[in-house]
Amino acid sequence: xxxxxxxxxxxxxxxxxxxxxxxxxxxxxxxxxxxxxxxxxxxxxxxxxxxxxxxxxxxxxxxxxxxxxxxxxxxxxxxxxxxxxxxxxxxxxxxxxxxxxxxxxxxxxxxxxxxxxxxxxxxxxxxxxxxxxxxxxxxxxxxxxxxxxxxxxxxxxxxx
Amino acid sequence: xxxxxxxxxxxxxxxxxxxxxxxxxxxxxxxxxxxxxxxxxxxxxxxxxxxxxxxxxxxxxxxxxxxxxxxxxxxxxxxxxxxxxxxxxxxxxxxxxxxxxxxxxxxxxxxxxxxxxxxxxxxxxxxxxxxxxxxxxxxxxxxxxxxxxxxxxxxxxxxxxxxxxxxxxxxxxxxxxxxxxxxxxxxxxxxxxxxxxxxxxxxxxxxxxxxxxxxxxxxxxxxxxxxxxxxxxxxxxxxxxxxxxxxxxxxxxxxxxxxxxxxxxxxxxxxxxxxxxxxxxxxxxxxxxxxxxxxxxxxxxxxxxxxxxxxxxxxxxxxxxxxxxxxxxxxxxxxxxxxxxxxxxxxxxxxxxxxxxx
Amino acid sequence: xxxxxxxxxxxxxxxxxxxxxxxxxxxxxxxxxxxxxxxxxxxxxxxxxxxxxxxxxxxxxxxxxxxxxxxxxxxxxxxxxxxxxxxxxxxxxxxxxxxxxxxxxxxxxxxxxxxxxxxxxxxxxxxxxxxxxxxxxxxxxxxxxxxxxxxxxxxxxxxxxxxxxxxxxxxxxxxxxxxxxxxxxxxxxxxxxxxxxxxxxxxxxxxxxxxxxxxxxxxxxxxxxxxxxxxxxxxxxxxxxxxxxxxxxxxxxxxxxxxxxxxxxxxxxxxxxxxxxxxxxxxxxxxxxxxxxxxxxxxxxxxxxxxxxxxxxxxxxxxxxxxxxxxxxxxxxxxxxxxxxxxxxxxxxxxxxxxxxxxxxxxxxxxxxxxxxxx
Ligand code: SF4
Ligand code: SF4
Numbered sequence: 001x002x003x004x005x006x007x008x009x010x011x012x013x014x015x016x017x018x019x020x021x022x023x024x025x026x027x028x029x030x031x032x033x034x035x036x037x038x039x040x041x042x043x044x045x046x047x048x049x050x051x052x053x054x055x056x057x058x059x060x061x062x063x064x065x066x067x068x069x070x071x072x073x074x075x076x077x078x079x080x081x082x083x084x085x086x087x088x089x090x091x092x093x094x095x096x097x098x099x100x101x102x103x104x105x106x107x108x109x110x111x112x113x114x115x116x117x118x119x120x121x122x123x124x125x126x127x128x129x130x131x132x133x134x135x136x137x138x139x140x141x142x143x144x145x146x147x148x149x150x151x152x153x154x155x156x157x158x159x160x
Numbered sequence: 161x162x163x164x165x166x167x168x169x170x171x172x173x174x175x176x177x178x179x180x181x182x183x184x185x186x187x188x189x190x191x192x193x194x195x196x197x198x199x200x201x202x203x204x205x206x207x208x209x210x211x212x213x214x215x216x217x218x219x220x221x222x223x224x225x226x227x228x229x230x231x232x233x234x235x236x237x238x239x240x241x242x243x244x245x246x247x248x249x250x251x252x253x254x255x256x257x258x259x260x261x262x263x264x265x266x267x268x269x270x271x272x273x274x275x276x277x278x279x280x281x282x283x284x285x286x287x288x289x290x291x292x293x294x295x296x297x298x299x300x301x302x303x304x305x306x307x308x309x310x311x312x313x314x315x316x317x318x319x320x321x322x323x324x325x326x327x328x329x330x331x332x333x334x335x336x337x338x339x340x341x342x343x344x345x346x347x348x349x350x351x352x353x354x355x356x357x358x359x360x361x362x363x364x365x366x367x368x369x370x371x372x373x374x375x376x377x378x379x380x381x382x383x384x385x386x387x388x389x390x391x392x393x394x395x396x397x398x399x400x401x402x403x404x405x406x407x408x409x410x411x412x413x414x415x416x417x418x419x420x421x422x423x424x425x426x427x428x429x430x431x432x433x434x435x436x437x438x439x440x441x442x443x444x445x446x447x448x449x450x451x452x453x454x455x456x457x458x459x460x461x462x463x464x465x466x467x468x469x470x471x472x473x474x475x476x477x478x479x480x481x482x483x484x485x486x487x488x489x490x491x492x493x494x495x496x497x498x499x500x501x502x503x504x505x506x507x508x509x510x511x512x513x514x515x516x517x518x
Numbered sequence: 519x520x521x522x523x524x525x526x527x528x529x530x531x532x533x534x535x536x537x538x539x540x541x542x543x544x545x546x547x548x549x550x551x552x553x554x555x556x557x558x559x560x561x562x563x564x565x566x567x568x569x570x571x572x573x574x575x576x577x578x579x580x581x582x583x584x585x586x587x588x589x590x591x592x593x594x595x596x597x598x599x600x601x602x603x604x605x606x607x608x609x610x611x612x613x614x615x616x617x618x619x620x621x622x623x624x625x626x627x628x629x630x631x632x633x634x635x636x637x638x639x640x641x642x643x644x645x646x647x648x649x650x651x652x653x654x655x656x657x658x659x660x661x662x663x664x665x666x667x668x669x670x671x672x673x674x675x676x677x678x679x680x681x682x683x684x685x686x687x688x689x690x691x692x693x694x695x696x697x698x699x700x701x702x703x704x705x706x707x708x709x710x711x712x713x714x715x716x717x718x719x720x721x722x723x724x725x726x727x728x729x730x731x732x733x734x735x736x737x738x739x740x741x742x743x744x745x746x747x748x749x750x751x752x753x754x755x756x757x758x759x760x761x762x763x764x765x766x767x768x769x770x771x772x773x774x775x776x777x778x779x780x781x782x783x784x785x786x787x788x789x790x791x792x793x794x795x796x797x798x799x800x801x802x803x804x805x806x807x808x809x810x811x812x813x814x815x816x817x818x819x820x821x822x823x824x825x826x827x828x829x830x831x832x833x834x835x836x837x838x839x840x841x842x843x844x845x846x847x848x849x850x851x852x853x854x855x856x857x858x859x860x861x862x863x864x865x866x867x868x869x870x871x872x873x874x875x876x877x878x879x880x881x882x883x884x885x886x887x888x889x890x891x892x893x
Contacts, residue, residue, distance in 0.1 A: 018480075029476075036217070036222060037221075038220070038222050
């Protein structure tokens with residue numbers, strides 16, 4: 001008799017355990033508004049999408065309003081990058097007083113090879129580069145991923 | 161209110177007016193076949209959509225919501241996708257069996273629809289062995305599955321097919337026994353008679369505990385027969401990738417998919433016919449006003465409502481439970497469901513003899 | 519074909535049924551190939567083949583600087599990327615004898631425990647999916663997402679956070695970090711309760727795991743298993759207890775042990791570890807030290823010549839980092855002792871004689887991350 005009772009108790013417990021799971025999924029089913037977590041991406045890209053400020057989307061060379069950047073073409077970032085993403089192309093120019101000076105010609109950034117590790121930003125002594133939280137970076141042509149980050153006509157910000 | 165029997169008899173009269181009796185019969189057969197085909201396809205499309213939505217909501221997602229309003233055209237789009245895909249047969253398969261298997265499975269599940277009574281007077285084949293026929297025919301489908309698994313020349317498919325064979329053959333028993341409980345009570349195998357015998361109350365209500373038990377067993381066993389989770393061992397995707405239909409592509413796969421839903425439809429129809437009164441409205445004995453209101457709801461709403469209720473149950477299980485292991489599956493059947501069903505049947509027989517049921 | 523009985527007539531001879539599970543298979547969670555010899559549903563033999571995702575990380579480190587090598591380790595066990603970085607970073611700090619600021623240590627531990635939570639949550643979902651329940655997978659991802667949001671807001675990345683740097687952490691956490699975490703932890707506790715209702719209590723799930731994939735204590739030790747896999751066999755091996763690093767010694771926490779030895783025990787250990795992680799984080803949150811988040815370090819790190827070893831407890835077990843330095847700015851040799859590689863050894867002995875379904879269950883509870891095996 002006892003074994004039969006225990007057997008029945010087992011069956012009842014089994015059903016209860018199944019029922020509690022069913023209740024949870026039924027709750028999810030009947031409360032879609034509260035529980036659904038899907039983000040409706042292309043629709044919400046201008047409204048409710050939440051991209052944190054620090055999100056590492058791409059490396060940018062910051063320019064101020066006078067179209068001046070802070071990069072001295074020291075190539076420390078180039079050396080810090082584990083992937084060879086960065087190519088700093090510098091040019092020798094002659095200043096007014098006749099001295100030769102190295103200035104940034106092209107800050108070439110290959111987005112396709114970047115792993116967003118922020119090593120370059122960490123290495124830069126001038127704080128010339130930062131991470132931008134952009135995320136829609138896809139392009140149709142692979143060569144478009146190779147970007148020149150210094151804007152045309154931009155020049156080095158003079159130390160004040 | 162227009163009765164379906166009026167429509168059918170009108171069609172019959174018009175046709176006999178035009179054609180000879182033999183041709184009339186033939187034309188009616190074709191008409192009935194086309195009607196059922198269309199009906200079933202509509203049902204399947206609704207079921208697939210429903211499955212995706214139910215799954216989506218239970219998994220905190222929206223389900224399809226891009227094609228059409230609320231994603232309602234997604235299923236149609238998928239059907240077209242499957243139709244346009246190449247039905248590819250790998251090199252070393254047994255071509256004949258491989259190509260035949262999906263059609264066999266499909267034909268079998270359509271056959272099981274024949275004795276179903278859809279509405280008052282709308283029944284293709286009112287045979288006196290209706291329920292027996294359904295349960296007999298629906299187990300032929302396993303041959304198609306075995307054919308598919310064997311001819312695919314794929315190890316996953318073979319294991320899946322073998323599992324499916326073991327599973328369907330065993331669960332067929334308790335599904336049959338649980339239907340038999342009702343058959344014993346009402347004393348007829350004919351679908352029509354079973355429905356008529358529930359005019360004063362559905363069997364699940366007037367059959368006491370044994371019938372409720374039979375209903376539970378039937379739902380479990382038929383879920384297993386349809387190869388659906390938690391009994392989807394034949395196509396357990398985390399073990400056997402896709403089981404017996406691993407090698408199928410295009411419409412070959414589409415037909416297996418379709419068959420799964422037709423099987424569900426058959427199961428739901430049988431369950432609602434046998435246990436929930438078919439197309440009969442819900443009546444409470446003694447409350448005449450209530451019964452009168454219930455009578456106003458058309459019979460097809462009742463029938464389809466019950467079908468969708470059963471289908472929802474099966475889907476609900478699928479998206480909640482983990483899968484059983486093969487030995488546990490067989491143990492559940494042979495050690496629990498089958499003995500209990502037999503005992504249950506004996507009790508039912510006793511109740512019937514003593515006339516204790518309502 | 520080898521062990522067939524030739525004396526039998528041809529039609530009675532049997533062949534071994536060899537199934538390749540993987541490299542592309544839904545339940546190996548990566549490119550691992552298991553060559554399983556089956557007898558019907560029963561597994562007779564199983565032979566893991568690895569190397570499908572070998573990237574030569576150890577070799578690559580020899581041509582990269584120390585700082586850069588640290589971030590390569592994120593790609594080993596990507597589900598505990600932060601803890602891998604921590605191991606490497608600790609080894610470098612040990613060699614240079616840098617004192618890491620208290621605040622940085624606390625942040626590192628919080629992040630590491632959060633990472634353990636994300637890893638276990640994902641494991642929970644995929645474990646349930648291997649057993650056949652699909653819904654838990656989405657719940658696991660939902661909850662992981664909440665933690666990843668914190669990672670994203672504070673470190674800028676979600677999976678490979680690149681947050682640790684020798685001497686501390688890359689940047690200070692946000693001002694709202696503590697309050698964010700407190701609300702998160704309340705939520706996570708609710709989620710854990712949901713896990714228990716949906717799966718832990720489920721009779722089918724329990725039956726699928728109990729008594730399956732038994733890994734006896736002696737075997738766990740001799741195979742070198744670590745982490746939850748070994749702790750579920752009663753082997754006390756928590757590196758956080760035995761070789762505390764980054765201030766684990768000051769924290770109060772239990773080492774979760776279970777003597778069940780089976781898959782169910784491994785499941786319970788992981789579930790309990792999640793609760794313990796929450797407890798650890800709570801202790802740190804209430805008194806997060808103020809001050810520097812990063813010690814001053816040189817731009818290019820050169821380790822003094824010598825050999826350095828550091829071990830940490832990742833979500834899967836003990837990760838050892840062994841550095842041989844010849845005094846230059848690049849490691850002469852860097853060797854990782856990864857937890858999954860040793861745990862993989864347990865797959866064969868615990869599965870021989872089991873069913874195919876059991877193989878999935880015990881693979882799921884051993885919780886292998888394939889890139890961690892191959893490196
Ligand atoms: S973020 Fe990392 S990978 Fe990208 S450019 Fe900077 S250093 Fe190179
Ligand atoms: S960005 Fe910074 S580190 Fe790179 S070259 Fe310019 S100044 Fe140097």
